[in-house]
Amino acid sequence: MxxxxxxxxxxxxxxxxxxxxxxxxxxxxxxxxxxxxxxxxxxxxxxxxxxxxxxxxxxxxxxxxxxxxxxxxxxxxxxxxxxxxxxxxxxxxxxxxxxxxxNKTYVRVVNDLDSLNVYRIRSANFSIDALEKKGDDFVVSYEPVYEYDWTKEDSFGFEYEIKEIFIDLVSADNMVHTYEMPVFEKGVCGNVTVGALKKLSIHKP
The missing domain is CATH 1.20.58 (Methane Monooxygenase Hydroxylase; Chain G, domain 1)
Incomplete structure (x- = not known):
């Protein structure tokens, strides 16, 4: 050769x-x-x-x-x-x-509401701030919080719940509104459209 x-x-x-x-x-x-x-x-x-x-x-x-x-x-x-x-x-x-x-959860957030801007996404262990700078279509990553019930166990392990995740939106008059986001498991990729979120409540600091 x-x-x-x-x-x-x-x-x-x-x-x-x-x-x-x-x-x-x-x-x-x-x-x-x-x-x-x-x-x-x-x-x-x-x-x-x-x-x-x-x-x-x-x-x-x-x-x-x-x-x-x-x-x-x-x-x-x-x-x-x-x-x-x-x-x-x-x-x-x-x-x-x-x-x-x-091991992180990745969520694409699409804000289709002209009257509100995405300000923050938060849960028990994290807070992602200043999201208004990212525009109306962006991706965030986080680690969801698992709460285990050590008294209940089945063939798959101990039962657990995932802590709620909220998205804060601010209006032109600086009023903050809070939507509850869908729950995503660890490692999952998902999509969220702000207009489709139905649970709306006023944020209390």
């Missing part, structure tokens, strides 16, 4: 898993963070990891053959080997970021 053929195969094998994995992760992150859409990437991520392990073995064999045949030019494949090794911490980093964001 010619030298440039070895080099092309080694570089392709080193870059392909990292490139595809990076594109898929950031596509998932973009859809979740900016559109509140959950893209299931678990299966393809598993295949990427398996592909990386297989390619690593093949590249190692090719690199050994390359070294013995073109010993004086071994530096030409050094960047490819660096990319191959760097894929391991990259995978761990993506995995950590995936776990962090996959």
């Amino acid at each position: 010619k030298q440039y053929t070895y080099e092309r195969l080694i570089y392709a094998g080193a870059m392909l898993p990292l490139t595809i994995g990076t594109v898929i992760f950031f596509y998932w992150f973009y859809q979740r963070s900016f559109h509140a859409m959950n893209v299931h990437i678990e299966l393809i991520s598993f295949f990427i990891i398996v592909t990386y392990l297989v390619f690593s073995c093949i590249i190692l064999i090719f690199s050994i053959l390359y070294f013995f045949q073109f010993k004086n030019n071994w530096k030409r494949i050094a960047p490819a080997l660096f990319i191959l090794v760097s894929t391991v911490p990259a995978l761990f980093t993506y995995g950590t970021m995936y776990d962090l964001h996959a």
